[in-house]
Structure formats: structure tokens, C-alpha cells
Amino acid sequence: MRDRRDLAELDKQSLLHPFTSISEHLEGGPRIMDRAQGVIIRDRDGREYIDAMAGLWCVNVGYGREEIAHAMAEQARRLPFYHSFASSSNEPAIRLAERLLRDAPGQPSVVFFANSGSEANETQVKLVWYYNNLRGKPAKKKIIARTGGYHGVTLGAASLSGLPLLHGSFDLPLPGFLHVTKPHHYREARDGESEREFSARLARELEELILREGPETVAAFVAEPVMAAGGVIPPPEGYFEAIVPVLREYDVLFIADEVVCGFGRLGTAYGSDTFALEPDLVTVAKGLTSAYFPMSAAIVSEKVWGVLRERSAPHGPFGHGHTTSAHPVGAAAALANLDILEGEKLAQRAARVGAHLQTRLRDALSGHPLVGEVRGLGLIAGVELAPSGSGRGEFDASLGVGRRLAERLLDEGLICRALGNTLAFSPPLVISEAEVDEVVDRFGRGLDRLTGELEAEGVA
Numbered sequence: 001m002r003d004r005r006d007l008a009e010l011d012k013q014s015l016l017h018p019f020t021s022i023s024e025h026l027e028g029g030p031r032i033m034d035r036a037q038g039v040i041i042r043d044r045d046g047r048e049y050i051d052a053m054a055g056l057w058c059v060n061v062g063y064g065r066e067e068i069a070h071a072m073a074e075q076a077r078r079l080p081f082y083h084s085f086a087s088s089s090n091e092p093a094i095r096l097a098e099r100l101l102r103d104a105p106g107q108p109s110v111v112f113f114a115n116s117g118s119e120a121n122e123t124q125v126k127l128v129w130y131y132n133n134l135r136g137k138p139a140k141k142k143i144i145a146r147t148g149g150y151h152g153v154t155l156g157a158a159s160l161s162g163l164p165l166l167h168g169s170f171d172l173p174l175p176g177f178l179h180v181t182k183p184h185h186y187r188e189a190r191d192g193e194s195e196r197e198f199s200a201r202l203a204r205e206l207e208e209l210i211l212r213e214g215p216e217t218v219a220a221f222v223a224e225p226v227m228a229a230g231g232v233i234p235p236p237e238g239y240f241e242a243i244v245p246v247l248r249e250y251d252v253l254f255i256a257d258e259v260v261c262g263f264g265r266l267g268t269a270y271g272s273d274t275f276a277l278e279p280d281l282v283t284v285a286k287g288l289t290s291a292y293f294p295m296s297a298a299i300v301s302e303k304v305w306g307v308l309r310e311r312s313a314p315h316g317p318f319g320h321g322h323t324t325s326a327h328p329v330g331a332a333a334a335l336a337n338l339d340i341l342e343g344e345k346l347a348q349r350a351a352r353v354g355a356h357l358q359t360r361l362r363d364a365l366s367g368h369p370l371v372g373e374v375r376g377l378g379l380i381a382g383v384e385l386a387p388s389g390s391g392r393g394e395f396d397a398s399l400g401v402g403r404r405l406a407e408r409l410l411d412e413g414l415i416c417r418a419l420g421n422t423l424a425f426s427p428p429l430v431i432s433e434a435e436v437d438e439v440v441d442r443f444g445r446g447l448d449r450l451t452g453e454l455e456a457e458g459v460a
């Protein structure tokens with residue numbers, strides 16, 4: 001017991017936690033995770049949880065996969081590191097790049113490796129700028145993203161992100177990063193507007209923005225196929241069909257941020273496959289190694305690569321890269337992870353078990369007085385809480401109902417993530433139908449407890 005308290009105290013004295021209230025953490029302390037297997041994670045107090053978030057939307061093959069641990073250990077013994085600057089290379093990285101190019105969406109030609117989704121998106125921004133500099137279009141630099149989008153936290157990636165928390169305290173977004181309305185029909189559509197009408201309006205908004213800024217200044221558009229951290233928002237009917245022609249019309253590159261949707265989550269290899277997208281640049285991370293190692297990639301289409309290949313010589317080397325780009329241990333982890341994803345057909349499994357999750361959540365919750373909307377696709381889902389009988393009314397953020405529910409769910413042995421008033425589900429793709437049933441049952445119990453509390457407080 002003493003040891004546990006000491007460790008928590010040490011944490012408070014020594015760790016600055018990402019996306020954590022500093023004052024609340026100093027008050028409440030950490031939850032220290034200790035071990036995990038499959039979809040179950042256990043903390044140091046011996047409490048077990050179903051991790052319905054796969055960590056942070058990332059442990060796609062589940063916890064405790066010996067094959068990945070073994071591949072990493074073998075590679076660490078053989079060649080723990082060598083860099084990839086100045087034409088240096090290593091076999092796992094080469095094999096991984098070739099393998100990604102086999103089925104990545106669009107017309108992929110080359111892969112650049114980084115360490116996090118943020119860095120890979122940062123790389124995409126720089127690739128877009130470099131591409132237009134090489135094409136003799138130095139004014140064509142602005143990038144359009146969506147409100148609610150999450151693309152990471154480094155300066156460029158945070159500027160792409162459309163979440164106030166990432167901007168307010170840091171003087172962001174940087175100039176030249178613009179945002180259009182998120183495609184959330186439930187929240188953003190006008191009364192009586194169909195999904196298709198809403199999509200068409202969003203495409204008009206995009207086109208008007210491009211024309212207002214001047215097409216000669218707009219370089220790229222970035223989108224997650226299904227928005228994840230912004231509240232789990234699948235696109236409304238006809239959305240990408242309406243958006244993509246606008247991008248093509250004005251010579252605007254399309255960056256697909258596949259950091260969450262890639263590697264099976266929606267029931268297809270990539271989210272772009274679900275929506276028949278042909279992006280010019282594709283960002284992957286998380287599921288690439290199932291987060292057993294920090295690794296990400298910017299996958300570059302022939303359209304962009306052709307310009308770099310043909311026109312970069314006079315400008316010297318590509319002036320971008322990380323010490324640990326194309327890390328051999330990360331690449332070995334990714335190859336073993338992809339073997340599992342393919343060998344166990346986890347994308348197909350996500351389609352099947354995901355359909356069960358979507359049905360069970362809707363059946364269990366659609367009529368619930370505090371549930372505004374249940375949404376999702378494959379093995380990603382969101383349940384948005386809303387005040388009883390309020391139509392599209394919203395709980396005031398200061399009430400923290402999403403966070404309160406996440407805490408009740410922990411008491412039930414379930415980890416979901418609160419995104420404002422929406423609770424997110426993104427379990428490992430190995431989750432079974434019986435485990436999904438257990439997730440939905442625990443969620444229902446937690447929600448009923450919170451409902452009772454809110455009613456007693458006169459809030460619901």
C-alpha cells in the first residue's frame with residue numbers, strides 16, 4: 001500500500017500529463033495501469049476494466065500480443081537503431097514501406113516515417129508547401145480543415161485541428177489555416193435539412209471559402225474519414241461526393257487523416273475505402289503498430305511524389321526528418337502487427353462485430369431520456385448525451401456530464417472516453433460479441449446511475 005501511494009505521489013511530483021487538468025491531477029492523482037491482455041486492462045490496485053477505447057483508439061490487435069513483443073525484441077537485439085538520413089536504410093523499414101504501398105488508398109508512391117500522428121500531419125503540411133514551391137506556385141499555401149477535427153498538437157497539426165482547447169492557450173491556429181463547418185448533421189443541420197442537402201451546403205461553404213481566399217492561395221484540405229476525437233462523427237450522406245469535386249476543381253490536394261480510421265476500424269482496411277476516397281496524401285499512426293511502438297507515416301501519392309522526384313534536385317536534400325524516422329524496431333512492430341491484422345482478418349471482424357456494437361447501442365439507448373444521438377460505424381461509436389425532451393438541446397459544458405458518466409463507467413469496470421457530452425467507444429478489433437454485450441450492459445448501468453443523480457440535482 002505504501003509503495004502504491006508513493007508511486008502516485010511521485011507521479012504528481014514529476015509528470016506533466018497530456019490533456020489533463022493540472023490542478024485536478026494534483027488533487028486527485030493518477031490511475032496507474034499495470035498490465036493488459038486482449039481487451040482487459042488492470043490497474044495497480046488490481047481493478048479490471050474493459051478498455052472500450054483501445055487505449056486512445058489505437059491498440060487495434062488488442063493487448064498482450066506475443067508476436068509483436070517477440071518481433072521488437074529480435075529487432076532490438078539485431079539492430080536496435082540506425083537512422084534513415086543521407087540514404088541510410090534498414091530492412092524492416094523498407095519492407096514496411098513496400099507493404100503499406102500495396103493497399104494504401106489513392107495512388108501511393110512513397111512513404112515517409114515519423115513517430116506520431118502529429119508529426120506525420122506536420123510532414124503533410126510541409127510536403128504540401130514544398131510541392132507548391134517546386135511547382136512555382138509559392139502563394140498556394142493555405143490549408144482548410146474542419147471545426148471539430150483532430151489532427152494532433154504540434155504547431156501545424158494543432159493549427160489543422162479545429163478544437164478550441166488546442167488553440168486558445170497557444171496563440172493558434174497559425175496564419176493560413178482555415179476551418180469549415182464539421183459535417184455533423186445532428187448538430188449543424190438546419191431544421192428540416194436532409195443529410196444530402198446539408199452535405200451540398202457544406203460543399204458550397206467550402207467552395208465559397210476557396211473563392212473568397214483565392215484558389216491560387218489554397219493548397220490542401222484535410223479530413224478524417226470519420227471524425228474521431230471531435231465527437232465520433234461519420235459523414236452525412238453524400239458528403240465526400242460533394243466535397244471532392246470542389247477540391248479537384250480548384251487544384252486543392254486532399255489529405256486523408258487515417259490515424260484512427262486506418263487499419264480496420266471502420267470494417268475496411270482504410271476509412272478511405274469505406275467512402276471510396278482517393279486522397280493525395282494519407283496520414284497513418286496509432287493502428288500502424290497498434291501503439292506497441294510510437295510510429296507514424298505520411299503516404300505520398302504519385303501526383304505529389306512526381307513533382308518532388310522531378311523538380312527537387314536544384315533545392316538540395318529534402319530538409320525534413322526525425323532522428324528516429326523509419327525506426328527499425330518500430331517497423332518490426334508494424335510488420336508483426338500487420339501480419340496479425342491480415343492473418344486474423346481483423347477488418348472483416350470489425351465490420352461484423354462493429355455491426356453488433358452499433359445495433360446493441362441503438363437498441364439499448366435510443367429511447368433513453370438522456371441520449372440525444374447514437375452514431376458510429378464499424379468499431380467506432382459515440383453516444384451524445386442531451387437533456388431529456390430537449391430536441392437538439394445541449395448540456396452546458398460546465399456541468400461536465402460526459403466526464404461524470406466516464407467516471408461512473410470506471411466504477412462499472414468500463415473505459416470509454418468523454419468528448420464533451422459524447423462518450424466514445426473504439427475497442428480493440430479483437431473484441432468479441434459477448435464482450436460487446438458486456439460493454440453495452442455496463443454502459444447502461446453507468447448511464448442509469450448518472451441519470452438518477454442528475455434527476456436528483458434537477459439537471460435532467
Ligand SMILES: Cc1ncc(COP(=O)(O)O)c(C=O)c1O
Nearest residue numbers: 116117118150151152257259260
Ligand atoms: C485523427 C487523428 N490525427 C492525428 C492524431 C495525432 O496523433 P498523435 O497523438 O500520435 O500525435 C490523432 C490522435 O488522436 C488523431 O485522432
